[in-house]
Amino acid sequence: MKKQLKNQTTQKINPQITSQKIILTIMLLLLTAFMFGCSSNESSNPTNTNLPNTNSPATQQVVIGFIAPLTGDAAAYGQSILKAAQLAQKEMNLQNVRMISEDTRCEAQGAVTAVNKLLSVDNAQVILGDVCSGPSLAVAPIAQQHGVAMVSASATSPALTKEPNFFRTIPSDSLQGAFAASLVKEKGYNTLAIIYSNEDYGKAFHDVLKAEFEKQDGKVVDSEAYERSETDLRSYLTKVKATHPDALFVIGNSPDAMVAMLKQIKELGMTQPIFGSEAFKAQEILDGAQGAADGLMVSSVSLGSQEFHDKYVLEYNSEPGPFAAQGYDAFKAIGTAIQSGAHTAAQIQDALYNTVKFDGATGSIKFDAQGEVGGNYVVFVAKNNAFVQE
Amino acid sequence: MIQTYLIHLFILIGIYIILTLSLNLTIGYSGLLNLGHVALFGIGAYTSTLLVMNGLPFLLSFLTAGILAAISGALLYGLTRKLKGDYLALATLGFSFVIYSIMLNWIDLTRGPLGIPGIPKPLIFGLTIQSTGVYLFFTFIITLISIGILTLITRSTFGRLLQAARDDEIGLRVLGKNTYALRYKSMAIAGFFAGIAGSIYAHYISYIDPSSFSLTNLIFLLTAVIVGGLASVRGSIIAPFILILIPEALRFIDMPSSILGPLRQIIYCLILLVILLYRPRGICGRIDLQ
Numbered sequence: 001m002k003k004q005l006k007n008q009t010t011q012k013i014n015p016q017i018t019s020q021k022i023i024l025t026i027m028l029l030l031l032t033a034f035m036f037g038c039s040s041n042e043s044s045n046p047t048n049t050n051l052p053n054t055n056s057p058a059t060q061q062v063v064i065g066f067i068a069p070l071t072g073d074a075a076a077y078g079q080s081i082l083k084a085a086q087l088a089q090k091e092m093n094l095q096n097v098r099m100i101s102e103d104t105r106c107e108a109q110g111a112v113t114a115v116n117k118l119l120s121v122d123n124a125q126v127i128l129g130d131v132c133s134g135p136s137l138a139v140a141p142i143a144q145q146h147g148v149a150m151v152s153a154s155a156t157s158p159a160l161t162k163e164p165n166f167f168r169t170i171p172s173d174s175l176q177g178a179f180a181a182s183l184v185k186e187k188g189y190n191t192l193a194i195i196y197s198n199e200d201y202g203k204a205f206h207d208v209l210k211a212e213f214e215k216q217d218g219k220v221v222d223s224e225a226y227e228r229s230e231t232d233l234r235s236y237l238t239k240v241k242a243t244h245p246d247a248l249f250v251i252g253n254s255p256d257a258m259v260a261m262l263k264q265i266k267e268l269g270m271t272q273p274i275f276g277s278e279a280f281k282a283q284e285i286l287d288g289a290q291g292a293a294d295g296l297m298v299s300s301v302s303l304g305s306q307e308f309h310d311k312y313v314l315e316y317n318s319e320p321g322p323f324a325a326q327g328y329d330a331f332k333a334i335g336t337a338i339q340s341g342a343h344t345a346a347q348i349q350d351a352l353y354n355t356v357k358f359d360g361a362t363g364s365i366k367f368d369a370q371g372e373v374g375g376n377y378v379v380f381v382a383k384n385n386a387f388v389q390e
Numbered sequence: 391m392i393q394t395y396l397i398h399l400f401i402l403i404g405i406y407i408i409l410t411l412s413l414n415l416t417i418g419y420s421g422l423l424n425l426g427h428v429a430l431f432g433i434g435a436y437t438s439t440l441l442v443m444n445g446l447p448f449l450l451s452f453l454t455a456g457i458l459a460a461i462s463g464a465l466l467y468g469l470t471r472k473l474k475g476d477y478l479a480l481a482t483l484g485f486s487f488v489i490y491s492i493m494l495n496w497i498d499l500t501r502g503p504l505g506i507p508g509i510p511k512p513l514i515f516g517l518t519i520q521s522t523g524v525y526l527f528f529t530f531i532i533t534l535i536s537i538g539i540l541t542l543i544t545r546s547t548f549g550r551l552l553q554a555a556r557d558d559e560i561g562l563r564v565l566g567k568n569t570y571a572l573r574y575k576s577m578a579i580a581g582f583f584a585g586i587a588g589s590i591y592a593h594y595i596s597y598i599d600p601s602s603f604s605l606t607n608l609i610f611l612l613t614a615v616i617v618g619g620l621a622s623v624r625g626s627i628i629a630p631f632i633l634i635l636i637p638e639a640l641r642f643i644d645m646p647s648s649i650l651g652p653l654r655q656i657i658y659c660l661i662l663l664v665i666l667l668y669r670p671r672g673i674c675g676r677i678d679l680q
Contacts, residue, residue, distance in 0.1 A: 070652070071652055082648075083648075086647075101650060102641065107601065108597050109595060113398065113402070117638070119395075137505065141596055198503050202503070204504060
């Protein structure tokens with residue numbers, strides 16, 4: 001018996017020893033990873049500083065922290081904005097500027113980690129992002145503590161207006177809701193059913209749209225909220241159908257759900273005209289819905305000038321994605337601030353408030369006292385697998 | 391300046407150690423495949439946030455968060471106690487979805503999908519924890535206390551009885567032990583720690599919305615328990631370090647920004663796979679998942 005017991009105890013100790021080895025190897029792995037990062041930074045820095053710097057008085061390196069969902073279901077927006085920002089960077093050719101991108105996965109915790117890394121490791125002087133409103137709300141106070149400004153290309157939640165260091169090149173949802181409400185009213189529809197994705201963007205948009213539509217003597221007969229990634233929306237649509245609205249307003253920002261919704265509306269034999277939020281203005285929606293999208297009317301923020309479109313196509317050989325024009329303008333706003341001589345966080349924030357003014361891809365950009373821009377909206381109608389501007 | 395970043399990571403690690411360890415108490419030590427842990431975490435976060443924002447002192451809200459989560463944990467076990475294995479897993483997963491839906495749709499209380507921004511920093515004995523350094527100290531103390539209590543619990547008679555109930559439930563009942571009562575307590579204790587972890591999380595991140603307590607986070611917690619090893623306190627302390635620090639270390643490898651997001655996740659997954667390939671029971675695990 002005693003021998004057996006001894007055997008058992010030695011067996012117990014063995015796995016502990018190997019576990020220590022494994023922990024050691026992992027620590028080593030982490031260490032090498034850190035070293036990799038350092039060495040590559042060193043090699044990239046001199047090439048930047050060695051270049052002659054004649055057109056800007058500031059020789060100090062400025063780091064722009066780019067945060068966006070680069071993975072996950074909102075990655076399409078992040079990638080699209082990143083590409084546009086890189087296009088602007090290439091075009092402005094600022095010698096002393098580096099842009100470092102980090103993934104937020106569109107989650108509060110991911111965004112807080114990314115911003116902490118950018119602010120304390122890379123010493124970023126300004127942040128470009130985030131794409132989603134929720135994470136933007138989470139990181140704005142942190143950036144503010146560091147005295148760093150944020151410029152977002154796509155976060156439209158009205159709650160962000162209150163953040164003093166937050167700028168955006170896209171108008172707040174409160175403006176878009178008002179525009180959409182008068183569009184429906186103008187077309188002569190008095191009762192409306194709204195189907196929206198149940199997250200910060202959809203909910204805020206819905207609230208404004210409903211309030212504005214009712215202010216204009218319209219009646220919202222039904223509001224249905226679906227989960228952002230849900231693809232079977234028949235139960236909501238059946239309820240909506242029973243209320244016989246004059247028109248439908250659909251709000252979404254996940255392509256799969258939006259395609260499914262358009263198809264299922266037709267399947268259920270609903271013939272009402274459909275109005276959509278801006279994310280519906282994408283070729284992949286039309287391709288996916290195959291005819292079910294015909295007649296869909298989309299109120300959209302500006303998609304950017306023809307000039308921007310041509311430049312983008314020339315560079316990437318593909319159509320600009322959602323919010324690309326806003327992303328281009330967001331970088332341009334920061335770039336213009338840096339060109340005007342600002343190179344510390346405070347100077348950049350100051351310049352964004354006071355001196356930055358230019359004609360960007362989405363029109364004339366000038367931030368007001370809340371860091372907002374005015375809204376330019378356009379209406380598109382889907383016809384024969386293409387969007388036609390109305 | 392790098393310390394701000396490291397402080398942030400260590401605060402997160404502290405929070406996740408409490409979460410992993412308490413989840414391990416139910417999965418590893420009690421043998422209950424509990425997938426409702428992330429809901430208890432969320433209950434703690436929302437309780438503490440709403441109480442503090444309605445004028446209650448922080449410490450009271452902090453404890454209430456723990457207690458409410460503990461009650462929810464016990465309630466969850468009360469509802470699912472007749473279930474075993476996969477069925478228990480599904481029922482508790484259902485609980486996670488129910489709580490998620492409540493957080494999402496009880497808009498008057500939780501502001502629904504808009505989330506609650508601007509959660510104040512804790513105010514303890516008239517002092518506000520403003521700097522992240524002090525917050526790390528606070529998290530560190532709470533984490534140490536939690537580790538201490540949970541280690542004592544697992545080593546106590548109660549802890550041994552829990553493990554006995556996991557390995558041979560009928561045997562233990564024959565000896566006259568009430569296995570249900572044991573598991574009620576274990577779920578309540580795990581709930582309490584998940585609740586206080588939620589409170590620490592909410593006041594640190596300063597913004598919560600239902601998506602912070604969704605399936606993604608649950609998978610992270612389960613991964614931490616499994617990588618660390620079932621029924622191992624040490625494993626549950628090591629695993630959050632590995633799971634949080636590896637993706638952060640990957641940030642420092644330069645790669646083209648167009649593939650950076652996906653590539654980092656691929657490398658991260660590979661590392662996890664390799665760990666589990668060589669240590670199928672986790673780093674310090676001693677038992678297999680039933």
